[in-house]
Amino acid sequence: MVTRVPHRSLRPRRRLRLLLASGAAALALAAGSVVPGNPLAPAPTEARADDGTTTLTVAVAQSVDSLSPFLAQRLVSTSIHRLMYDYLTNYDAKDNKAIPGLATAWEPSADKLTWTYTIRSDSTWSDGRQATAEDAAWTFNTMMTDEGAATSNGSFVGNFEEVTAPSKDKLVIKLKKPQATMTALDVPIVPKHIWEKAGDFSKFNNDKDFPIVGNGPFILTDYKVDSYVKLKANKDFWRGSPKFDELVFRYYKDQDAAVAALRKGEVSFVAGSPSLTPAQSASLENAPDIKVNDAPGRRFFALAVNPGARTKDGQKFGDGHPALLDQKVRHALFMAVDRKTIIDKVFQGHAVEGEGYIPPRFGDYFWKPSDGQKLAHDPAKASALLDEAGYRKNSAGKRVGKDGKPLDFRILCHATDPNDKAIGKYLQEWWGDQGIGLKVDCLDNVSDPWYAGEYDLAFDGWSVNPDPDFVLSIHTCAALPAKAKETAATDNFICDKRYDELYKKQLAEYDPAKRADLVKQLESRLYDTGYMNVMAYPNAVEAYRTDHIASITTMPSAAGNIYGQDGYWSWWSAVPAAGASSSGSSDSGSSSTGVLVGIGIAVVVLAGGGLLFAMRRRSTAEDRE
Amino acid sequence: MTTSMEKPSEPREPELGKPSGGPGKAAPAPSPRALTRARRRQAVVRFWQQYRTHRAGLVGLAVLAVIALLALTAPLLVGAGSQSVTDAPGGPMEAPSGEFPLGTDQFGRSLLALMLWGTRVSLTVGLLAAFLSVAIGTLVGITAGHFKGWYATVVMRVTDWFLVMPTLVLAIALATVLSRSVWTTILAIGVTTWPTTARLVRAQTLSVESRPYIERSRALGGGHGHIMSRHVLPNVMPLVLAQTTLVISTAILTEATLAFLGLSDPTIVSWGGLLQDAREAGAVSSGNWWYLAPPGLAIAVVALAFTLCGRAIESVLNPKLGVSR
Numbered sequence: 001m002v003t004r005v006p007h008r009s010l011r012p013r014r015r016l017r018l019l020l021a022s023g024a025a026a027l028a029l030a031a032g033s034v035v036p037g038n039p040l041a042p043a044p045t046e047a048r049a050d051d052g053t054t055t056l057t058v059a060v061a062q063s064v065d066s067l068s069p070f071l072a073q074r075l076v077s078t079s080i081h082r083l084m085y086d087y088l089t090n091y092d093a094k095d096n097k098a099i100p101g102l103a104t105a106w107e108p109s110a111d112k113l114t115w116t117y118t119i120r121s122d123s124t125w126s127d128g129r130q131a132t133a134e135d136a137a138w139t140f141n142t143m144m145t146d147e148g149a150a151t152s153n154g155s156f157v158g159n160f161e162e163v164t165a166p167s168k169d170k171l172v173i174k175l176k177k178p179q180a181t182m183t184a185l186d187v188p189i190v191p192k193h194i195w196e197k198a199g200d201f202s203k204f205n206n207d208k209d210f211p212i213v214g215n216g217p218f219i220l221t222d223y224k225v226d227s228y229v230k231l232k233a234n235k236d237f238w239r240g241s242p243k244f245d246e247l248v249f250r251y252y253k254d255q256d257a258a259v260a261a262l263r264k265g266e267v268s269f270v271a272g273s274p275s276l277t278p279a280q281s282a283s284l285e286n287a288p289d290i291k292v293n294d295a296p297g298r299r300f301f302a303l304a305v306n307p308g309a310r311t312k313d314g315q316k317f318g319d320g321h322p323a324l325l326d327q328k329v330r331h332a333l334f335m336a337v338d339r340k341t342i343i344d345k346v347f348q349g350h351a352v353e354g355e356g357y358i359p360p361r362f363g364d365y366f367w368k369p370s371d372g373q374k375l376a377h378d379p380a381k382a383s384a385l386l387d388e389a390g391y392r393k394n395s396a397g398k399r400v401g402k403d404g405k406p407l408d409f410r411i412l413c414h415a416t417d418p419n420d421k422a423i424g425k426y427l428q429e430w431w432g433d434q435g436i437g438l439k440v441d442c443l444d445n446v447s448d449p450w451y452a453g454e455y456d457l458a459f460d461g462w463s464v465n466p467d468p469d470f471v472l473s474i475h476t477c478a479a480l481p482a483k484a485k486e487t488a489a490t491d492n493f494i495c496d497k498r499y500d501e502l503y504k505k506q507l508a509e510y511d512p513a514k515r516a517d518l519v520k521q522l523e524s525r526l527y528d529t530g531y532m533n534v535m536a537y538p539n540a541v542e543a544y545r546t547d548h549i550a551s552i553t554t555m556p557s558a559a560g561n562i563y564g565q566d567g568y569w570s571w572w573s574a575v576p577a578a579g580a581s582s583s584g585s586s587d588s589g590s591s592s593t594g595v596l597v598g599i600g601i602a603v604v605v606l607a608g609g610g611l612l613f614a615m616r617r618r619s620t621a622e623d624r625e
Numbered sequence: 626m627t628t629s630m631e632k633p634s635e636p637r638e639p640e641l642g643k644p645s646g647g648p649g650k651a652a653p654a655p656s657p658r659a660l661t662r663a664r665r666r667q668a669v670v671r672f673w674q675q676y677r678t679h680r681a682g683l684v685g686l687a688v689l690a691v692i693a694l695l696a697l698t699a700p701l702l703v704g705a706g707s708q709s710v711t712d713a714p715g716g717p718m719e720a721p722s723g724e725f726p727l728g729t730d731q732f733g734r735s736l737l738a739l740m741l742w743g744t745r746v747s748l749t750v751g752l753l754a755a756f757l758s759v760a761i762g763t764l765v766g767i768t769a770g771h772f773k774g775w776y777a778t779v780v781m782r783v784t785d786w787f788l789v790m791p792t793l794v795l796a797i798a799l800a801t802v803l804s805r806s807v808w809t810t811i812l813a814i815g816v817t818t819w820p821t822t823a824r825l826v827r828a829q830t831l832s833v834e835s836r837p838y839i840e841r842s843r844a845l846g847g848g849h850g851h852i853m854s855r856h857v858l859p860n861v862m863p864l865v866l867a868q869t870t871l872v873i874s875t876a877i878l879t880e881a882t883l884a885f886l887g888l889s890d891p892t893i894v895s896w897g898g899l900l901q902d903a904r905e906a907g908a909v910s911s912g913n914w915w916y917l918a919p920p921g922l923a924i925a926v927v928a929l930a931f932t933l934c935g936r937a938i939e940s941v942l943n944p945k946l947g948v949s950r
Contacts, residue, residue: 259910276907279718279731283911341711345732348717413891418905421891422710422732428892429711442805442891 054576055246056549058563059258059267061274063226063251068206069188070142070149075273075463075564076249078152078186080229082568083247084214085188088117088136088171093555093569096362096466098183102131102215103171112178112510113161117171122238123215125191131215133165138192140173148202153187155473155489178508180515184467186566191215217242217572226251243575255280259543263287268549271563272297272542274417278348281541289547294350295559296361297540301354301419303337303533304460304492305330309453310480317484318453318493321409323391323401330530331375332385333457336430338377339535346422350541354534356523358468361537361556364512365468367520369527382434399435408437412449412458415442420459423535452485453493460492460532466566468519469507475526476503494531540564550575675941682937688930696744707738708894718906721915728915730899731906739894740919746895747927750811751877757815758876759869762822767861769823770830771853781827788820796879800888810889814879822868826861833860863942870935874928881924896920 062076069081090101103117123131140163142149143156150157161174173182194213198204206212211232212220217239218231229249233242250267252258259280261267270276272293276284281292306320323329339353352360356367369375386392391399391407399407411427413420424440431438441455449455462471473479477495481488502525506518526532540561544552553573554560562570655663676682695702706712713733714724721728727736765784769777787795799813833839839856847855883889884897891898899920903909908916 254904256904256907256910259907263910277731277905278907279911279913280907283907345710345713345717415887415891418902421905425710425732425892429709440892442887444801 053245054243055248056244056269056571056574056576057248057250057267058269058271058571059252059261060249060271060563061252061255061258064223064229066205066207067212067220067223068201068204069152069190070201071151071205073152079564080220080231080249081188082216082565083218083231083571084212084216084220085190086123086131086215087188088185089183090568091184091466091555091566093553093557093560093565093567095556096566102136102189106183108182108510112508113175115173115175115182117173119169119171120238121169124236125194125213125215126211126219126234127191127194127213129191129193130168131189131191132168133171134168135192136171136189137163137165138195139187139189142195142201143187146201148200151202155470156181156185156187178510180507180509181467181469184465184469186465189215217568218247226253237572239572242572244571247571259284262290262543262545265545265548267545269544269562270542272540272561273564275350275538275541276543277418278350281350281543284543289545290543291546292541292543293554293562294539294541295554295561296352296359297538297561298359298361298463298465298564299461299538299540300357300359300464300534301351301459301461301536301538303334303535304458305333305531305533306453306455306457306492307494307529307531309484309493310495311484312477312480312482315484318455320453321456323389323407324409324456326389327530328385328389329391330533332382332389332434333431333436334375334530334533335378335382335385336434337427337533337535338430340377342423342426342535346419346426347536347538351536351538354536356520357471357526357532357534358464358519358523359537361560362464362466362468364516365519365523367523369524373524373528375527375530375533379430379433386434386436393435397435398437406437407435408439409456410439410441412446412455413440413442414446414459415444417459419538423459447487450492451481451487458492461538462491463564472503472506472519472522475532476500492531494526494529496525496529499525499529547577550577672941676937679937679940681933685930685933685937688926689934692744692927692930693748695741696748699741699745703735703738703741707735708742710734718908718911718913718916720913727919728913730902730916736899736916736919739899740896740923742894743896743899743920744923746807746893747877747880747897747924750807750814750880750895751873751927751931754811754814754818754876754880755869755873757811758818758872759822759865761815762819762868763826763858763861763865765819765823766826766828767830767853767857770827771834771849771857777827781823784820784823787817788824790817792817793879793882796883797886797888800883805888805890807890807893810880810883813883814876818872818875818879822865822872825864825868829861829864830857833857867935867939867942870931870938874931874935877924877931878928881920896924 060076062074064072064077064080065074066072066077067080069085072078072081086102088101088103089098089106091097092099100120102119102123104120105118106115108115117133117136119131119133119136121130125131140157140160143154144150144160144163159176159179161176163174164172166172175182191213198206207223210220210222214220215234215237217234217237219234220229220231222228222230228251231247231249233245233247235241252261252267255270255274255276258267258270259276262270262284275297276292281294284290285292305324306318308316308320308325309318310316343349343351343353355369358365358367360366386399390402394400394406401407409431411424413424415421421440421442424438424442428438428440441449443449446458450458462474464471474489474491475494475496477497477500479488479490480493480495481490499522502518502522506515506522509515509518540563542561542563544562551574552562553569554562555565555567555569710732713729715729715733715735717729717731717733719725719729719733725735725737727740730736730739765780769780769784795817796813799816800809803809803812834852834857839852842852842856880889880895881897881900884895885900885904887901889895889898897920900917903913903916903920906916
């Protein structure tokens, strides 16, 4: 057989060299990325540019779903809408009480069914026209008549009979039934003369003609999908112009990258949504010119139980575990969860132990279970409850039902949320001790199985508004889907008669104290059902550069969050620092040791590789001619 | 690539082979089976003698032996409880110390123990995925080389399609669609990395099938199955073996990549998973190098060891790659 002889041993050696070179390159890259504040990075950008304009850059992790107030549902988009458009009312940064926004005054009629708002005369759209009651009436009417415009805020107008604007400064809303949330209508009012031409509201994303006409403290000037949103200060804003000239929301998919950008001064603020991890906040606390804001959050973090998914007319669907229909099982599961460990280990103190449904930050509505009612951490009692429910341990230590099937649950977890995964690990062990199996299903998109009712348990969490109506409404029977597997307002298919009665009562109650009392009864009922088990109230952990931002308002102002407020207070009130530092002072001692360590590792590996290469050369030297 | 590769061992014609060093005329002629066994033993010895001359290959083998030993003895070395988050002994993200030589993770578990446990997953997934990949590749390669005609055309176009598709993208797509488990990862890697093997094996099959003894076998009534399994397969085996060792390192790297991208079962500890955990815990921006460096280095070392072994095997089995005889 004829075989051609190729150049000998050329190929493997070249390959090896390539391998070494690429290894070294990879290591150098890794060292560069591991090490914060690395010296090769460009000089920090400053809050104050050469021409004197001040820019506040905020790193956000969430991408904008839509810039249309009729469609937007994500926190980042609704936060931006707070800046672009004025709402009828606003919340006081101090105590969350309703204060004037576009409306200066409001009053219900004696029969509680007609509300009259006085619209201010000193608010103008950025194209020079005056913002009037006509705009507000048009906004509400559009949401009431056009289904495409009701996507995000439709729940507010469901009970509206008629909205009219008898004069420029009068807005009259007639209701079908009394509604307690009339001073908390979180609906951006849009300019009628622009939006009339928008066409199909379910497709119009409001991101074509810049700058976008608005009347809020900032005017949106530019937007690029998953890249940035730029706003400039509205100098004519009736409450006064913001102090920063420009506000930029820049998209960082990776929180670590955002933190590195903050260290270098490329951004002034890292949004706490998702919160900074304990390791990140601990390392930032020691960094110069950076302040970490660790404040009670407005979220709850709960263990939701699928109560058997069904439609409004009672048609069942999904495949939730039948054992969970037993209240004893639900209580036992939650009793086996050590909430204190979750706070200490997973949140490392950056959270408060869960009690009722509404976080303690909203003091008026915060409710705690009484001693007899509380499902405290008690594994022995949990075992007893499970025995009582008919799930006894078999010889292998697994709990089996009367049909002999082992008790195995699935839990839906957000693959993007490290806390979900971490708590999933704990649950596996705690419930494993009880003889219950758990499969942690981490998905990028949990919505599909969620709406289809194809889950047993799920990690759940909502941001609570100063008015709790919305987070309460998502557990009513009315929120159930019309058709199986359809998107609906319901959170996890809860439909409880007693809950619904209480919900209706609180919505019709105009006396704040009485309403708060009803809301607490609601929370108590929800707690007893065992369908929503609140494990923790995570803190909002966010950080900003003090050499860019001299001062900023938190909400509540005593101890509160900055990003994702119910209002525009933080960005409107932010004051640029007098002289932004010019040098890369962010290189702390620890990071330079990090550089050294990184370089050290690279050197060691390179030396090892070199040695190997030399040996390889030596071994082939005899073969070479 | 030139297809003519030569295999050191002879084609299977045992009746012609002489038992080397056999006792001679006194004893009755040894049975064909004993002859085959003796010949195989000899081939192994010869292979080892040649392998021994490759120092890099020996280093790789030694490293692999140590790692395999660690993986197998992990339960004895660090105990089964070391993966538990509820009885984690340390504080969160501790720096290396006497008690925790590689520090701790965010739950307070010893990273050294997790590294050892991760060895098992990374090796298992790497090996199984590589075997799956090579098995598919061999099957496709041999049948395409043997049957030719429209079948080969279709199969090889499919192979080409898989070859030009970026492996990682395809694996990510698969891992996203299927539920998250170790088997998904193995499947995703296995079904996306076979085309190279298929091409190699097909080339070797074509060259083997052009040999006269195949024609002889066919004339004697050997069917497709017989020729493929008894004549072609043994002759492509060395190539397949070398290819497997090389594919393992790719598979381990891909497994780590998928785990790092969060596409593997999050409750299983693997090296890539550790890197992902580290990233999620914010170890990168807070400079906790002890969390990031060891899994990364471990992946690099194992991949390198398999590559060194694979290269050595390849050069022993393939005389064209320039090996001292």
